[in-house]
Amino acid sequence: MSTIEFRNVRKIYPKAATAALADISLTINRGEFVILLGPSGCGKTTLMKMINRLIEPSSGTILLDGVDIQSINATKLRQQIGYVIQQVGLFPHMTVAENIAVVPKLLGWPKAKIQSRIDELLQLIQLDPAQFRQRYPAQISGGQAQRVGLARALAADPGVMLMDEPFGAIDAITRTALQDEMLRIQQQLQKTIVFVTHDVEEALRLADKIAILHEGTIVQYDTPLNLLRNPANHYVAELLGADDLVRRLSLIQVRHVLQPLPASYDSSLASIESSRNLRDGLNQLLASSDEQLLVVEHNQPIGMLSLAAIHAYLHPEVIHERHR
Amino acid sequence: MNDIVDGLRYLLTERAEVWQLLGQHVTISLIALLIASLIALPLGVLVVRVGWLAGGVMAVLSVLYTIPSLAMLIMLIAVFGLSKTTVIVTLVIYAQVILVRNIVVGLKSIDRSVLEAARGLGMNAWQIWWQVELPLALPIMLAGLRIAAMMCIAISSIAAMIGVGGLGQLLFQGITFDRADMIWAGTISIASLALVCYGLLALVEQRFSPKI
Numbered sequence: 001m002s003t004i005e006f007r008n009v010r011k012i013y014p015k016a017a018t019a020a021l022a023d024i025s026l027t028i029n030r031g032e033f034v035i036l037l038g039p040s041g042c043g044k045t046t047l048m049k050m051i052n053r054l055i056e057p058s059s060g061t062i063l064l065d066g067v068d069i070q071s072i073n074a075t076k077l078r079q080q081i082g083y084v085i086q087q088v089g090l091f092p093h094m095t096v097a098e099n100i101a102v103v104p105k106l107l108g109w110p111k112a113k114i115q116s117r118i119d120e121l122l123q124l125i126q127l128d129p130a131q132f133r134q135r136y137p138a139q140i141s142g143g144q145a146q147r148v149g150l151a152r153a154l155a156a157d158p159g160v161m162l163m164d165e166p167f168g169a170i171d172a173i174t175r176t177a178l179q180d181e182m183l184r185i186q187q188q189l190q191k192t193i194v195f196v197t198h199d200v201e202e203a204l205r206l207a208d209k210i211a212i213l214h215e216g217t218i219v220q221y222d223t224p225l226n227l228l229r230n231p232a233n234h235y236v237a238e239l240l241g242a243d244d245l246v247r248r249l250s251l252i253q254v255r256h257v258l259q260p261l262p263a264s265y266d267s268s269l270a271s272i273e274s275s276r277n278l279r280d281g282l283n284q285l286l287a288s289s290d291e292q293l294l295v296v297e298h299n300q301p302i303g304m305l306s307l308a309a310i311h312a313y314l315h316p317e318v319i320h321e322r323h324r
Numbered sequence: 325m326n327d328i329v330d331g332l333r334y335l336l337t338e339r340a341e342v343w344q345l346l347g348q349h350v351t352i353s354l355i356a357l358l359i360a361s362l363i364a365l366p367l368g369v370l371v372v373r374v375g376w377l378a379g380g381v382m383a384v385l386s387v388l389y390t391i392p393s394l395a396m397l398i399m400l401i402a403v404f405g406l407s408k409t410t411v412i413v414t415l416v417i418y419a420q421v422i423l424v425r426n427i428v429v430g431l432k433s434i435d436r437s438v439l440e441a442a443r444g445l446g447m448n449a450w451q452i453w454w455q456v457e458l459p460l461a462l463p464i465m466l467a468g469l470r471i472a473a474m475m476c477i478a479i480s481s482i483a484a485m486i487g488v489g490g491l492g493q494l495l496f497q498g499i500t501f502d503r504a505d506m507i508w509a510g511t512i513s514i515a516s517l518a519l520v521c522y523g524l525l526a527l528v529e530q531r532f533s534p535k536i
Contacts, residue, residue: 052444054443078446085437089435089437089439089441090438091441091456103445149441162444
């Protein structure tokens with residue numbers, strides 16, 4: 001887990017009329033899942049690749065846990081940072097196990113430790129070690145290959161993970177499964193993740209925070225909830241589709257808008273999993289005769305969901321007035 | 325048919341001479357291949373790394389390749405005389421086109437994402453070369469080596485004309501003395517040498533090909 005801080009970072013490519021990135025300052029906190037979101041050409045990938053020095057800034061500094069990354073040897077730096085790309089880039093002449101072992105080998109881990117780490121990671125990504133260890137990349141599916149790419153990036157237990165549209169080339173069903181897996185793995189490992197995508201739904205689904213980029217600047221940097229509630233400008237609102245209320249509901253998990261559990265409550269109320277979205281919640285509320293739902297996580301009630309809460313979420317300004 | 329049998333008989337009865345010629349033939353070809361590879365590898369890598377070099381280098385090599393071998397030998401005799409050096413230099417020049425082209429194709433065939441991953445995971449340039457680029461490009465490079473070896477064996481036969489030995493000598497002496505058995509002996513031995521080399525190198529290639 002590590003903190004990443006951009007300070008006045010610029011990137012100007014020679015011969016380009018405008019800066020690819022203009023004066024970016026951004027702090028990514030330890031253990032946060034941050035998504036860089038924007039259309040192609042907005043500079044999101046450039047911004048991410050500066051963190052492991054695949055691209056060097058024209059000016060400004062980037063700090064990793066307070067240390068200027070320019071002072072760290074580039075290959076040493078990259079060995080501490082997990083890296084996953086859209087095309088996966090597994091080494092075709094190496095088995096799945098050998099692919100995962102690449103960074104631990106570079107770091108000179110003892111053999112036994114590498115072998116047990118391979119099994120541990122294959123289990124984490126839910127591929128049976130006995131079945132997959134000795135396979136070559138050509139012998140596994142695209143979804144499996146991306147899981148292995150994830151395992152390879154996690155191999156040396158890096159504090160930071162950089163993910164460049166990792167699920168972009170994968171069919172919709174597998175993509176959803178991989179996103180779920182990503183959330184599960186992140187809950188387990190609590191890495192600092194910087195994830196680039198142009199897929200709004202994916203961003204809203206996965207991120208703790210989203211940085212929205214437009215023409216080389218960060219337009220807004222906030223939680224998905226706040227972005228939808230208070231888009232900074234028309235561009236953000238348009239990009240996120242914030243005007244379409246029903247769509248917004250389907251993108252927000254129930255746990256983000258739940259009300260605290262009162263001291264005493266009716267345990268016979270209908271319940272909903274905290275990871276379901278507000279649209280499902282609304283549906284269930286409208287279908288039932290009760291005014292509230294019990295929100296549960298691991299079969300334990302953790303809060304309540306009411307029509308009023310959903311309404312308040314959609315109209316934050318009303319809450320503000322009421323509070324005054 | 326009788327001539328072929330005579331040719332085989334010649335190979336048996338004159339085996340001491342044939343072994344010596346075979347030794348000369350193989351030595352010249354091997355030395356040429358070795359030198360050619362040592363030049364082609366850095367040249368090929370350079371061509372891949374420095375984009376603007378590619379066009380020029382490949383054009384020069386292709387032009388050299390179009391010169392008929394006899395003409396090349398005669399031109400080089402002017403420089404190196406009637407010596408093995410002349411033959412070896414000729415072979416090295418011809419082999420360059422084949423070897424460099426296959427090295428370039430081999431290296432360029434590597435998926436860019438694989439190289440990006442290698443860099444992103446923290447391999448340095450040297451590790452990327454040994455662990456990723458070389459093993460992935462090797463099958464195509466070896467295919468080039470196999471073709472170059474065949475070319476060396478073939479042109480070495482002609483080189484016997486300038487008196488450096490090799491199995492080609494059987495051909496030229498056979499023609500001079502009007503001895504069909506010698507011509508056949510030369511043909512059979514050169515063809516056999518080529519086939520054996522081809523097979524051996526194909527095995528090596530297979531050994532280094534991806535296991536899929």
